[in-house]
Amino acid sequence: MQIDLSTQLPCSLAEVVAQVRTPHLLRQVASPLLSFSPLTPAEFPSTWSEGTYWVRLKLFGVLPIGRQAIVISYPQTENAQTFMLRDNGYSPLINKWDHLITAQEVNGGTLYRDSVTIKAGILTPFVWLFARLFYAHRQRRWATLAANGFN
Template sequence: MKAWIVELETRLPARAAEVVALAKTSDQLLRVAAPLVKFRAASPPELPRIWEPGTYWVRLSLFGWIPMGKQAIVISYPASPAGIFALRDDGHSALVARWDHLITIQDAGRDCVYRDRVSIEAGWRTPFVWAFASLFYRHRQWRWRKLLAERRPVSAGGGA
């Protein structure tokens, strides 16, 4: 079965540099996935503060209590055109042969354009995994917008 693709784009109320800095942190993954999906580090026993290229095994649970198994998060920072940041998770699990997620962030003045592109291969499960991914990435983008809109503005003098 060929890969099924989820592609979503949203405009975030923050400059690209701020969103890039957040996207590089494991804490932001936990924040934007919650409460739909909870990630718990399996190997290594803790997620890095800042994503470095490499493989991180996590245990997933739906709503924090329905086990979804283990998944490999395989981080890389692929080359991208000037002005576009890219972060890739070429993930996989026992049930999903390919969960290739590419995040791109592009400056748009005072805002930025945030894109998720996920290529999914899971055999006969692919349509179901694709449907879940469609919901999950819509949830994540909604959480990005909500969390950024709620952040405390920084004054011109740099204080909070």
């Protein structure tokens, strides 16, 4: 199942790119709905490099809901005004959590898009529903952070 959500952010593409490349931003936009704690490697890097990062997930920061692989890559784009980050993640219960972030400079701001494909067997509709709520929450948090200069 797929999710495709976008929002206009009141900041430059360069600001969005700088933020989206950091685990710190992931924690900010996911909070308080989800928290991510690094397992392997034992600490998050200051910026995402291509590779696999295992994390422990907690709902509302307290209820353990398992572990997830975050598999980062940076797909190439032909347009210098477009940035992409892909997390082709998975977990023991979720076969595919393929999340593509696209940021594109438009009208003095940045169009930010989350496109996600989820496969979790019989659990897919439930995981999709949670993901739909989660990504709407993320985009609201993104908009608030961007409007406040990421402070």
